[in-house]
Amino acid sequence: MADEEPDYSSLPLTDRFVHKIWKVRKQAYEDAAKQFAATPDESDPVFRPFLQDPGLWKGAVVDSNVAAQQEGIAALCAFLKFAGRDACLRTRGSTITPMVEKALASTRAATKASANEAILLYIELDTPGPVIEDLLPGLSHKVPKTIAATLACLTTVFHNYGCKTVDPKPILKMLPKAFGHADKNVRAEATNLAVEFYRWLREAMKPMFWGDLKPTQQTDLEAQFEKIKAEPTPKQERYLRSQQAAMEAASASGGGDAGGDDGDEEEAQEIDAFDLAEPQDINSKIEKIEPDFWTAMGSSKWKDRKEAVEALYAILNVPRIKEADYTELNRVLAKSMKDANVIVVTIAAQCIEALAKGLRKGYGKYRSIVQAPIMERLKEKKVTIAEALGAALDQVFIATSLPECMEDIMTFIVNKNPQVKEGTMKFLIRCLRTTREVPSKQDINAFVEAGKKLLSESSEGLRSGGAEVLGTIMKIVGERAMNPHLEGLDDIRKTKIKEFYDTAEVKAKEKPKAPPPAAPKVAPPKKALGPKKAPVKKAAPPAAAPPPAAESAPLAPQPTSRPLSKLGKPSGLAGLKAPRGRALPGPSGLASPRRAAAPPVEEETPAPPPQPRFGRGGPAARSLARPTRAASPGFPDSPSPPRANAMEPRISSLERAELEELRAANDRLMRLSEELRHERSKLCSEVQELKNQNAGLIEDHTRDVLSIKAKETQLVRARSDAEATEQTNERLRRELERLKRALSRAEGLNGGMTSPGVSSPTHDDVGIFRDGYASAGGAGRQRSSFNSSMSEEKENGEHAYPTKLNADLRYGGSGMSSGRGSPARGYRDERPQSVASQGSGSGVESWKRAAEVTSQLKARIEQMKAKQGFTRQ
Template identity: 30%
Template sequence: MDSSADDSASFQTLPLEERLSHKLWKARQHAYNELETVFSRLSIGRFAESGVEKYWKRPEVFTGYVLDSNVVAQESAVKALHGLLDFMVTVPQIRELCQPSLLVENWVPALVEKGMTSSKAVTKETSMACVLLVVSLDDNIVNAIDCLVPIWDKKLPKLLTAALTVHVKLVEQFGFVNVSQQDKMRILQGLVSVLPKMCSHADKTVRNESMQLILQLCTWFDKPVLQELLLGKLKPIQQKDLDKLFESFQGSIPPSSTPSQFVWAVPAQNDAGANDLVLDSDEDHAMGLSGDGNGNGGAADDQPIDPYDMFPVQSILDKLPNNFYQNLASSLWKDRVAVLEEFHDQTLSKVKKLSASNENYSELINKFCSTITSDANLQAVQISTNSLDVLISALRSEYNQYALETLNALLTRSKEKKPTVADSIFNLLLNLSKYYKLELCLESVLTHMKNKVPQVKIVCSKFLFELLSSWAPTEPPYKTLVFSNLTAILSSLQPIVNDNQQAIRNEGFKCVAILIKIFDERELSTYLDKLDNLKRKKILELVDKVEIKAVPQQNSKPVAPQSQLKPAASVVRSQPKNGQSNLSSTIPSKRLATSPLKPTRSSTLNGNPKSSRLTSRSLTTPQLQNVEPPSHFQSSKINSLQTNTLSTSQVNISNRMSHLNEEVNKLRQERQDWLKERNEILSNLNHSKLQISKLNKQLNESETYVSNLQRQLQESREEVHNKDLKIKELEGAVGNADNLISHKPANSPISSSSSMNRGRLTATTLSPLRSTKNLTPQRIRSPSESSDDLPKRVNSLNLNNHMLQEESWKRAAEVTNQLKARIERMRAKSRSGFNNLGVD
């Protein structure tokens, strides 16, 4: 007990600097407490004498104090820092005396990592208060958020919770005030890449703080933006929890006022008589602080964030399915649909941003356009349309190099009547028109409006109406390419307006009505006079109903600006009163009012209103010469020379401007001719491709036909060979028969019993009629018959046998002749079939 008292007595007598770096934590704590007391008693007017500036000029000193290894001493150090910051925010022009960004980079990470993760509740609360105070000295919350980025790679739950809590408080207390658009996108992109992982963290506190941070972000950014970037990545249960947070949220989304505790905002609020630290969001953005410490600089960018700018550039050509182009050219519709569906579902549906500078999409888009134009399967057309829609949304303005081919393909296929396919095609046209503007689409639309298919006319008219309603020219409408092509537009609309189908006429009426609303009725009066009263009445009734989505510039004809009209009035007032007529004095003003290209100072130089850019002589010169006395002849001559010089210069300027206008018109005409030629070349190219595909198809059919003919020829040859073999066999048989006939005996007398027996055997063999089975019972010799008549019966039998042999030889000759005739017919038939096959 005595030793501890001795230690306390020993370090209390040490100087402050030694105690701050003492090895004993009690000595350091004692020094931190003393610093807190000093800061609380500092005089604002005489703080420079105390040497306290060293703590904000060298912020790393207090960083070491906050990182004290002893939790009790650390609590005292954090309290001392809070006392210092509490004093600093009361010092006038403190932002000029210190570097707020340097303070944030040194103190905020230390307070979050060591202070807000402490086991002592007081240390946590004081550390959070210190973070808010030091950030209030800065221009915005950008530096504080940037210095906490390394914490997201840590795994300690309490450290992640501390970082999320700081983010929630920063957004809640300061918002995105005075933050540029680029910094907003960068911060949001970093948070949306981290929050889905934090929302799925194993620690419940981390998950809850992540939800709170998402809620605060939703108060500042549009929900569609966060839906694309963040909310769509959350699990269904997490989205339900977030919906419950929105229901219990008391504030307004977006916030009606911006809570701001920045030091630079306090003087403006005090001057306005405000007692609290609340700054309207519009006023806050209007201040436009740039962070120079003086509140001067450009205003922060208030444009809404486009999620497209925050997506990374992806690649798709390396993810094409195997044999993609081969299957796309297959004659089987199932192969084409399968490969299109695979590429769309597995790759294109996940694409958000592409770049045409990284990959060449010409072949891919050409295949999609060919499928849309010529594929008979509507499912393939539908998938190709959806695929092109993804490519347009991912490439945006970079798609313009492929837009003309796509536009022609869509307008050609607009003849499709199936609602799902027709709607997809029209929606794709509208998506394409966001980046491929009216001036570029006009020629193709007018060309396809001449199509004879009613559905194509309707779609082209609807598309033209949408283009005109969303048209936002960058110059007065009367100077645009659309106005110069107004006659061509009306000529293309003429058949539409006069069509015999009411649906087509109505679309034409709407197009004419919106042209009237854009360019005024007087510009279309000649066209309207050609219509009958009923059609004219319907068109004029639609003029008030149609709406222009984009606000065009003033529709009046170009006039001189107000700055040019004032000198004209001064010219009238400066005219001499000696015999000057009002008519002559008003001529220069009229010329000025209708000549916006004329310099403003040309009418007032030297106070001489008589100069004109058309002539060097003034209309009042003779009268002035008569009134002026002779003594002023020299001065009038000088004035006349000056007038001539000014007039000559004005004429030169006018000639030069007219020459430039001619050059511009010539360039525009050349551009139109080039576009027309380009469209013709592309059209011819597409036609040639179609012809090539047809020829390839015919070639395949011809090859198939030739192969069939060759197979038939081979079969015919085999058949002819078989018939030849059969003919040879038959000829051999005929030859044998001929030999038998040629060896027939002339007369065979029957004189002996042996010959009788041989003849009987031959007859029995050749003629079945002589067989014992065919003999009648009467011809069978019975044993009872007498043997006396045996010679007579033998002679009769020999005679019958001879007759039977004669009949058999005749029948054999007849069969032989029939076989020969049959062989000749078969030969003739074979020769005829072979000749016919050779002709084919």
């Protein structure tokens, strides 16, 4: 007996939950799960201890014994399933994190499955946001096994609840980190999660993390995506308690579950990159563009403008843009639509498209700035430019609506330029196809008239486009509503319109018609009139009451007069309706027998009440005056034949007069509306003319400014050339003067060389002779050698006056030195005559060379004189 284990079942359940023996704890978990499943509702007392002390569940999910832990997490699932939302809110904060660390990565499959089920129950009972926040730290855990288990749990969550119920943005931001992990199991689970995201989001998920992956990882993921690309959009498998309640309510009202599924599928298809991305601040990035963006956009060089818009497009090409004031930016882009360089125009259009796509509905307020300039630029014939402009217009339309864009469309669809007209027509067709709201009747009429005008164009493309416009409108409003607009068109055009009608695809849905229960709203007034008619019919038969004068037999006319009603008929016959072309009863057809007695007339004058405004209430009102007339003497008792006519349905004369008055007022309003419509069209045409004139003036102004800038550039260049020419002339003049002086000195020196009174050469002459003469051996010549050479040149009739400008003399092959053997130095040469005489043989050749150089120098001087004289002229 001593070996028998004690019985712990008598202990309270909460005490056994924290018992030191794992078998006791395991049994307590099993007993708790059974008790929870047997409860009738969420308010059962068995839940109270566990709601008051949520720490019990923390110990259960991290039990040191794996078998007990398995049963503890199973008990937690039962507790959440039967205890309801209150159990979720009280225990969520103390159990999810321990389960992520200790249970999701368990080696036991049952423990792992129970932990995942508990996570799903926590999401089902409340909202998924807090649960996902508690799961995210598991993606940064230091143990790779825990990270992989958390990724697998998230895959299960999104597989069951979908990306519309659970926000995928926090997980998408952390996916690149998981793909870069060193553990292959983590990368494999990250791939599974990415594939699950692709099932729900398709291409919308890529902008969030795709750029952070390696090319090989992108290739592997693309291969995985190809396998599921053909699958239909998945449906949500589990629903939140709030969704379940809504579905039950819809089912009770006749909606059914199928409708909820369709709605979920439609909502899942609406998820795109814009919903997932975080808004980015664009203005701060634009300010960092180097060189300055605003200055570059105003540059006269197209390359600067091109680089500026390219840098801007790189900034704007993001999934979502933060709301801010982009008025000035749109004005600059609109101005770029008139740029002379087509590359700048194309990239600017792409910038507008990206900005409109990033702002969505927030871009609607900038439509009036950019739409008209874009449509004006549709005159370009290049396909690439036209496509870029069309894409920008489409994004602007998505941010606005068809009525907002209608004014510009109707203005440019009648433009003189065929390219602008055709581009506007194509834009209108795209708008009609994509709009989700049926245009108003006035807009439909305007579009139909524009389409009819296009049918009479000379270009086949415009005629076909007009037929497509009318066919698309017919698809929206229906054939019956469109038939009146097609009257007068020939069969060929109607056939063409019908062909486009058959192939057109539109998204606009016809507005629901007025519900039939509107008729009962008019019924209560009819029921109110019933009780008034019943007493009148019952009071008519008594024979004691004499019939009124209006219902008696015709009598002789009396001379007495009676006031007429407002419509000119006798008041006694105001309630009767005479057939067309016939008079009322009486001998003359104009008077009533009531005129026979004067006293009753005076008494009845104030008595008759005003004619009722009801369509069929005349007899009831007339019966009120019968008792007073019955007391009057002199009326016969015989019944009157017109009584049956008085009870027939009719419209009173007063109502008829009011109806005619309303018709006249309606005609006046129609005429006024037509006049206002004509006035509006006239004003629109005047506005368009003013816009065209303004555009022409702007173009003229731009052309003048460019011309002025060109002239200024030419003037600056001319001034620079003039200054350079003046400097050249001055230099040449000084050179010429110096050459003249050198020539005159050389001639004077040549003439007085034999005389004893010859003076020494000046500094300039020394420079000239130094450049022109040099001895063959590099030594200076003596005065005797110089004189003898000069005399030989005189005998030959030649004059050699070397100059430093002569290249032949300076760099000749005679081996002359750099001035040491010049004649000027020879005056000062004190060497012996014998030394000087050694170079006399070469001196003769040098003087012959000098003679040639002199003749060349003279010719060059003449050329310079002629050139200088031409320049001065």
